[in-house]
Amino acid sequence: xxxxxxxxxxxxxxxxxxxxxxxxxxxxxxxxxxxxxxxxxxxxxxxxxxxxxxxxxxxxxxxxxxxxxxxxxxxxxxxxxxxxxxxxxxxxxxxxxxxxxxxxxxxxxxxxxxxxxxxxxxxxxxxxxxxxxxxxxxxxxxxxxxxxxxxxxxxxxxxxxxxxxxxxxxxxxxxxxxxxxxxxxxxxxxxxxxxxxxxxxxxxxxxxxxxxxxxxxxxxxxxxxxxxxxxxxxxxxxxxxxxxxxxxxxxxxxxxxxxxxxxxxxxxxxxxxxxxxxxxxxxxxxxxxxxxxxxxxxxxxxxxxxxxxxxxxxxxxxxxxxxxx
Amino acid sequence: xxxxxxxxxxxxxxxxxxxxxxxxxxxxxxxxxxxxxxxxxxxxxxxxxxxxxxxxxxxxxxxxxxxxxxxxxxxxxxxxxxxxxxxxxxxxxxxxxxxxxxxxxxxxxxxxxxxxxxxxxxxxxxxxxxxxxxxxxxxxxxxxxxxxxxxxxxxxxxxxxxxxxxxxxxxxxxxxxxxxxxxxxxxxxxxxxxxxxxxxxxxxxxxxxxxxxxxxxxxxxxxxxxxxxxxxxxxxxxxxxxxxxxxxxxxxxxxxxxxxxxxxxxxxxxxxxxxxxxxxxxxxxxxxxxxxxxxxxxxxxxxxxxxxxxxxxxxxxxxxxxxxx
Numbered sequence: 270x271x272x273x274x275x276x277x278x279x280x281x282x283x284x285x286x287x288x289x290x291x292x293x294x295x296x297x298x299x300x301x302x303x304x305x306x307x308x309x310x311x312x313x314x315x316x317x318x319x320x321x322x323x324x325x326x327x328x329x330x331x332x333x334x335x336x337x338x339x340x341x342x343x344x345x346x347x348x349x350x351x352x353x354x355x356x357x358x359x360x361x362x363x364x365x366x367x368x369x370x371x372x373x374x375x376x377x378x379x380x381x382x383x384x385x386x387x388x389x390x391x392x393x394x395x396x397x398x399x400x401x402x403x404x405x406x407x408x409x410x411x412x413x414x415x416x417x418x419x420x421x422x423x424x425x426x427x428x429x430x431x432x433x434x435x436x437x438x439x440x441x442x443x444x445x446x447x448x449x450x451x452x453x454x455x456x457x458x459x460x461x462x463x464x465x466x467x468x469x470x471x472x473x474x475x476x477x478x479x480x481x482x483x484x485x486x487x488x489x490x491x492x493x494x495x496x497x498x499x500x501x502x503x504x505x506x507x508x509x510x511x512x513x514x515x516x517x518x519x520x521x522x523x524x525x526x527x528x529x530x531x532x533x534x535x536x537x538x539x540x541x542x543x544x545x546x547x548x549x550x551x552x553x554x555x556x557x558x559x560x561x562x563x564x565x566x567x568x569x570x571x572x573x574x575x576x577x578x579x580x581x582x583x584x585x586x587x588x589x590x591x592x593x594x
Numbered sequence: 595x596x597x598x599x600x601x602x603x604x605x606x607x608x609x610x611x612x613x614x615x616x617x618x619x620x621x622x623x624x625x626x627x628x629x630x631x632x633x634x635x636x637x638x639x640x641x642x643x644x645x646x647x648x649x650x651x652x653x654x655x656x657x658x659x660x661x662x663x664x665x666x667x668x669x670x671x672x673x674x675x676x677x678x679x680x681x682x683x684x685x686x687x688x689x690x691x692x693x694x695x696x697x698x699x700x701x702x703x704x705x706x707x708x709x710x711x712x713x714x715x716x717x718x719x720x721x722x723x724x725x726x727x728x729x730x731x732x733x734x735x736x737x738x739x740x741x742x743x744x745x746x747x748x749x750x751x752x753x754x755x756x757x758x759x760x761x762x763x764x765x766x767x768x769x770x771x772x773x774x775x776x777x778x779x780x781x782x783x784x785x786x787x788x789x790x791x792x793x794x795x796x797x798x799x800x801x802x803x804x805x806x807x808x809x810x811x812x813x814x815x816x817x818x819x820x821x822x823x824x825x826x827x828x829x830x831x832x833x834x835x836x837x838x839x840x841x842x843x844x845x846x847x848x849x850x851x852x853x854x855x856x857x858x859x860x861x862x863x864x865x866x867x868x869x870x871x872x873x874x875x876x877x878x879x880x881x882x883x884x885x886x887x888x889x890x891x892x893x894x895x896x897x898x899x900x901x902x903x904x905x906x907x908x909x910x911x912x913x914x915x916x917x918x919x
Contacts (some may be wrong), residue, residue: 360760387616399836410736411734411736412736413837414752414755415759415836424752427739427745431742512738529896581794
């Protein structure tokens, strides 16, 4: 089996490649070739069985998609995207990377002919919905995004369904919750604090909380996000039917819930490292974000996620801190 | 005021141009210039005040959109599209005409600069929703189209909302019901019989009914569809908010309702001209179509349509048959 991962230098792409290498295959089948691409060359994970090809390629450039599809990957994980803030700051770039690159990839598959029918796992986002939002957003909630990023993801979802319906590939769109705890350095994304206020205190560092404790949001761990991708690549898709884009399970939690879980796992001294610096702009943005999803269909189809923030924090300690505080 | 109509040689475009010419303006403002384009040259309506420019242009061709936008039309009615059957038969052409042309038009407006902010009225379709469907589809029903045409319209709706949100133009998407009674010759569109079974008997001609009398669908007259376009072009859009695509009002009626209205307006002899020739394929397609919409938002915003099939038939008699049977 040959798998292709776009956006493979990103956090999720890297962890997905590592998981496939560690598992030695996908769905019980050995992975004989892995193609990893990104705008900066990805790194092959340790322990890959078979060939690993790491390429710095811009999927928005002409012929990149055709070249990748010429190798006939069996499973394509399409994770490449620019993030919400950048898509909002640079309108043309957002559409070029997040929409046109996806369409180029889908078109390359279609034009490869009727004897090629890969599975395509697309990383979509909860940004496809827009406020006003109910506390538990149903699976059939309409997509009225309030960002260009969310618009681009919603358009790609529609394309994925149509290309699947027409028989060009077998697609599934995975609406990822906000991923928490993101490893690495604190970043300036507006949503970064959700991770910062846990990750930094866990290693004795201070962190800034710019919003009230009452802000509620929808989270999953990097480990669960990788699990969604693996399950999407290996499950029987006939059970999904024509509505191919699924809101993933996750954990609806307030900032207060996060902090209390940190206290239970790492004690009062960790919590004391969180410094409140209210930021009205970030707070206003948060209030428009999804507080939670029902994710009924995805759960019934076997997707699973953590059911407490304690479990999310422990997954981070296991996966990023060698299992110890 | 300068108005641009794309798809102006089509039934709706032609009637819209005629209405504007007859009204002598739009929203109380004189129309000093009218640009009408289509892939075949449209005809200028009688009685146009100001200049009428009729052009055979392919909006999918490079630079067409830029050339049209160089003239800075104040109101753009974007009706150009290929129909559902053709978009399904020719996948690439459907995306080229129904998606890429729309995006080219939107991009030309964006790139014209910040001092240009036209109103854009986009003809969307009830095909943006897909079965299973409730009898009265709510305004916030999710868009899961089951045709490439519906997918293309749903994508254009998303683009329209995003370009509006970003301030590039002031857009509104009008989800048109099936238009009944379509004037002209019987056509082979799967939905054509809804019009054929009324239009033909009204002039003493036979018509074929391929589906059971119990089939329920969502209709509006050509006159009301033109009315939606005029209202969309002239209303205060601040009341619409960020959700810019509206399911229009219409009439939810069964084929039996249509036939009984025909009987009331034109008598038993007209009804006797309808010949039942059941077609399983057309019936199966109909069963996937929208039976009706709530259209709560559109009604509250002042859009109106017929509330009986008698009224729809009488509008046809007035507008197409000189007011007499």
